Amino acid sequence: MPLDHRRVRGPEESQPPELWAAAGEVPVEGEEGEDKDAAPRDPCDLRPLFARAGLLSQAEGSAYVELGGGTKVLCAAWGPREAAEPGAAAPAGTGRLLCEFRRAPFAGRGARWRPGSASEREAEREAAAALQEALEPAVRLARYPRARLAVSALLLQDGGSALAAAISAASLALADAGVEMYDLAVGCALCRSPGPAAAWMLQPGEPEERRAVARLTVALLPALNQVSAVLGGGQGSSPDAWVQALRLGLDGCHRLYPVLRQSLLRAARRRDATAAAAATAATA
Amino acid sequence: MATAFKTVEPLEYYRRFLKENCRPDGRELGSITTADGSALVKLGNTTVICGIKAELAAPAVDSANKGYIVPNVELPSLCSTRFRSGPPGEEAQAASQFIADVIENSQMIAKEDLCIANGKLAWVLYCDIICLDYDGNILDASAFALLAALKNVQLPSVTINEETGLSEVNLKQKNPLIIRKHPVATSFAIFDDTLLIVDPTAEEEDLATGTVTIVTDDEDRLCSVHKPGGSPLTGAKLQDCITRAITRHKEVKKLIDKVIKSIKPK
Amino acid sequence: MASVVLSEPEKLYIVHGVQEDLRVDGRGCEDYRCAEVETDVVSNTSGSARVKLGHTDILVGVKAEMGTPKLEKPDEGYLEFFVDCSANATPEFEGRGGEELGTEIANTLYRVFSSESSVDLKSLCINPREHCWVLYVDVLLLECGGNLFDAISIAVKAALFNTRIPKVRVLEDEEGSKEIELSDDPYDCIRLNVDDVPCIVTLSKIGYRHVVDATLQEEACSLASLLISVTSKGALTSMKKVGKGSLDPESIFEMMETGKRVGKSLHIALQKILDEEESLGTSRQKVGFLG
Numbered sequence: 001m002p003l004d005h006r007r008v009r010g011p012e013e014s015q016p017p018e019l020w021a022a023a024g025e026v027p028v029e030g031e032e033g034e035d036k037d038a039a040p041r042d043p044c045d046l047r048p049l050f051a052r053a054g055l056l057s058q059a060e061g062s063a064y065v066e067l068g069g070g071t072k073v074l075c076a077a078w079g080p081r082e083a084a085e086p087g088a089a090a091p092a093g094t095g096r097l098l099c100e101f102r103r104a105p106f107a108g109r110g111a112r113w114r115p116g117s118a119s120e121r122e123a124e125r126e127a128a129a130a131l132q133e134a135l136e137p138a139v140r141l142a143r144y145p146r147a148r149l150a151v152s153a154l155l156l157q158d159g160g161s162a163l164a165a166a167i168s169a170a171s172l173a174l175a176d177a178g179v180e181m182y183d184l185a186v187g188c189a190l191c192r193s194p195g196p197a198a199a200w201m202l203q204p205g206e207p208e209e210r211r212a213v214a215r216l217t218v219a220l221l222p223a224l225n226q227v228s229a230v231l232g233g234g235q236g237s238s239p240d241a242w243v244q245a246l247r248l249g250l251d252g253c254h255r256l257y258p259v260l261r262q263s264l265l266r267a268a269r270r271r272d273a274t275a276a277a278a279a280t281a282a283t284a
Numbered sequence: 285m286a287t288a289f290k291t292v293e294p295l296e297y298y299r300r301f302l303k304e305n306c307r308p309d310g311r312e313l314g315s316i317t318t319a320d321g322s323a324l325v326k327l328g329n330t331t332v333i334c335g336i337k338a339e340l341a342a343p344a345v346d347s348a349n350k351g352y353i354v355p356n357v358e359l360p361s362l363c364s365t366r367f368r369s370g371p372p373g374e375e376a377q378a379a380s381q382f383i384a385d386v387i388e389n390s391q392m393i394a395k396e397d398l399c400i401a402n403g404k405l406a407w408v409l410y411c412d413i414i415c416l417d418y419d420g421n422i423l424d425a426s427a428f429a430l431l432a433a434l435k436n437v438q439l440p441s442v443t444i445n446e447e448t449g450l451s452e453v454n455l456k457q458k459n460p461l462i463i464r465k466h467p468v469a470t471s472f473a474i475f476d477d478t479l480l481i482v483d484p485t486a487e488e489e490d491l492a493t494g495t496v497t498i499v500t501d502d503e504d505r506l507c508s509v510h511k512p513g514g515s516p517l518t519g520a521k522l523q524d525c526i527t528r529a530i531t532r533h534k535e536v537k538k539l540i541d542k543v544i545k546s547i548k549p550k
Numbered sequence: 551m552a553s554v555v556l557s558e559p560e561k562l563y564i565v566h567g568v569q570e571d572l573r574v575d576g577r578g579c580e581d582y583r584c585a586e587v588e589t590d591v592v593s594n595t596s597g598s599a600r601v602k603l604g605h606t607d608i609l610v611g612v613k614a615e616m617g618t619p620k621l622e623k624p625d626e627g628y629l630e631f632f633v634d635c636s637a638n639a640t641p642e643f644e645g646r647g648g649e650e651l652g653t654e655i656a657n658t659l660y661r662v663f664s665s666e667s668s669v670d671l672k673s674l675c676i677n678p679r680e681h682c683w684v685l686y687v688d689v690l691l692l693e694c695g696g697n698l699f700d701a702i703s704i705a706v707k708a709a710l711f712n713t714r715i716p717k718v719r720v721l722e723d724e725e726g727s728k729e730i731e732l733s734d735d736p737y738d739c740i741r742l743n744v745d746d747v748p749c750i751v752t753l754s755k756i757g758y759r760h761v762v763d764a765t766l767q768e769e770a771c772s773l774a775s776l777l778i779s780v781t782s783k784g785a786l787t788s789m790k791k792v793g794k795g796s797l798d799p800e801s802i803f804e805m806m807e808t809g810k811r812v813g814k815s816l817h818i819a820l821q822k823i824l825d826e827e828e829s830l831g832t833s834r835q836k837v838g839f840l841g
Contacts, residue, residue, distance in 0.1 A: 122653065122657075125653065126653070126657050129654065133791060133792065133793070133794075136794045137774075137794065137795055137796035138796075213665075213666070214665075216789075221796060224796075225798065225799065226796035226797065226798060227791065227796055227797045227798070227799055227802055228791070228796040229791055230776065230789055230790060230791040230797075230802065231789075231790050231791070232788060232789055232790070233661040233662065233664050233665065233779070233787060233788025233789070233790075234664060234665055234787065234788070235665050235666065235667065235787070236665055236667065236746075236748070236781050236783075236785030236786060236787040237785055237786060238784065238785060238786070238810075239784075239786055239803075239806040239807055239809070239810045242786050242789065242806060243803050243806060246799065246802065246803070247799075250799055
């Protein structure tokens with residue numbers, strides 16, 4: 001592998017301490033967490049979601065979404081800019097939406113994610129592509145001919161359902177930037193634990209997600225009732241079971257929608273208030 | 285108004301926003317449970333997060349009794365339009381190098397403390413500093429975030445099993461890191477070759493004819509003076525900067541102590 | 551991805567046709583094009599297959615190599631996918647143009663094969679924690695004529711069916727050191743059970759209906775498609791929405807039902823062909839690339 005001179009490098013190889021933990025210690029810890037978690041957990045329960053829009057000073061629009069499981073995602077969005085290479089890839093007459101997804105090296109459990117490594121780049125690229133598919137139907141790209149819009153998401157901590165949180169945060173950031181949209185894209189993740197009778201669970205936490213045999217992320221434009229993203233896989237089951245999972249996920253999106261809308265409203269009010277304060281200060 | 289105030293009474297201004305914006309309870313976003321230590325620092329609008337992950341590795345051959353500290357500063361495209369996505373750019377590389385120099389020069393952590401078994405096993409502290417909102421003075425914020433994050437690193441205890449020669453980690457027993465020095469960076473923007481202002485915003489940095497960053501430690505000693513080009517500075521002015529940096533060190537130290545104390549009892 | 555540019559009237563013609571369950575090439579909405587499958591076309595692989603689906607032409611080679619099991623799964627082998635979008639397929643792939651599509655397809659294949667039951671990975675383990683078989687699945691796009699994903703999944707399944715992995719034994723002497731012995735008989739080999747290997751069915755939404763196995767022209771009329779991987783028993787193992795558009799929840803449910811039905815019959819047809827070809831044995835006349 002070629003050396004990366006643009007970063008301060010450490011030793012060639014290093015392992016997370018969990019690898020050498022006294023036998024049985026780590027899994028036991030996980031099990032305990034699960035029992036505490038699983039017993040009272042209703043599969044239809046949504047983890048608390050905290051959303052705040054318009055918190056970065058440099059970005060035109062921004063949003064921060066945190067899920068109860070510990071997932072933290074920060075998104076920034078920039079409104080239309082003249083496309084650097086006109087006409088590339090995008091059909092004439094519509095704008096392009098550029099999505100970026102970064103994962104902080106310390107965001108995952110266990111080993112540090114090496115920034116710039118092939119696997120990390122791959123993971124980020126895949127997440128960025130998924131983000132783009134989920135957001136494109138929500139944005140009125142036809143209103144921005146020959147322009148590009150940019151969204152970048154930064155995953156600060158992965159506590160499960162990271163992609164779903166990123167979708168919600170990114171659409172909030174776009175809306176906060178004043179980009180014309182049909183609706184917010186609300187993301188919601190589900191997973192199914194091993195076991196024949198296991199049901200699908202909404203907004204899984206990281207330990208649940210790790211053990212799951214099947215995972216699904218959906219994104220919905222609630223006002224239009226249009227699904228903008230479906231991405232999932234795992235152990236095979238009948239279409240009916242997947243339909244059920246999908247319904248559960250879409251229902252979850254509907255329930256998250258008001259929270260996101262509220263945060264957007266709050267951001268707009270805050271902005272109005274500061275603008276008004278600035279205006280009065282200027283006249284005074 | 286505010287800018288004038290800042291120019292006339294920089295320290296007082298600084299003091300005031302430190303009080304307002306560095307929330308001792310800023311844990312909601314600042315605490316990253318997947319990292320071994322973390323901190324979020326806001327200086328005005330500039331926001332920097334530092335997460336530290338500890339891993340185990342064999343020490344380098346030429347320094348068998350030393351661990352590693354690997355600092356990296358990232359300026360992702362998210363924090364400002366001036367940065368592109370992709371590998372770290374020039375400014376990020378320069379900032380990483382600056383932080384690495386601060387660690388090395390101040391001896392804030394004795395690398396020998398990170399060694400577990402001579403020549404066999406040592407800790408690697410990956411300190412990833414990511415800027416979330418870029419509004420100038422990234423160096424002060426990065427150094428501040430690094431120090432605060434190091435202060436709350438908890439390392440699991442590691443013993444080497446005599447019989448098998450394998451290391452055993454006890455995740456339940458955690459020890460804090462020994463911080464030997466508390467270096468604090470203070471940056472000044474130079475205007476028109478003479479006027480100095482502390483904690484420049486991005487706009488001020490762009491307009492300034494030069495910047496200078498002074499790093500001091502607990503005993504008011506200089507750890508580093510970083511002046512990357514720009515307009516020249518007289519000795520007296522530099523002395524003035526150093527005096528101000530020393531005063532600011534005390535403020536920052538007080539704040540860190542307060543924050544650390546506020547999160548300890550849990 | 552390779553695409554064609556259609557005028558509005560051309561699109562309208564296709565959309566109206568689909569509405570009447572009559573497509574431009576005379577098919578119904580749930581019909582596949584005529585597919586040609588041939589296995590064992592590349593002699594220096596462990597298994598290979600070439601699939602022609604309309605104008606789409608795919609070559610898949612599987613190479614079995616010895617490697618070390620992954621840390622988290624010490625008693626299993628694993629599969630690696632690599633997709634090469636050669637500039638032969640379409641000029642757009644020249645240089646690094648095909649890279650994005652290549653990784654997208656590879657990622658999709660990883661997701662499709664992520665289910666534990668699809669391939670018995672435990673049978674690929676030789677020696678827990680030390681040695682296992684790694685199957686490198688190389689996909690080469692020779693021509694793109696629409697519906698890449700389905701054609702690739704058919705070719706991958708056929709190539710895995712065709713794969714023969716030499717049998718090895720682990721010998722352990724008194725000191726505990728292990729040695730690996732390869733069987734002398736070249737016909738003494740492991741075959742993979744591909745019964746549970748899923749196939750991908752792509753359903754493209756055109757107008758108010760959805761079609762399977764869309765041609766390039768039909769793909770140009772579709773804003774969103776649903777990709778479903780189905781096993782021969784009709785179980786769904788993964789799904790993904792692709793494209794710029796969004797889908798109605800009800801139509802997704804319908805598409806999943808169609809996908810299951812079409813996928814099942816696709817599996818039956820494919821298995822029949824593969825078994826037929828197998829029964830011909832070595833006497834089979836190979837068609838190869840000039841056929």
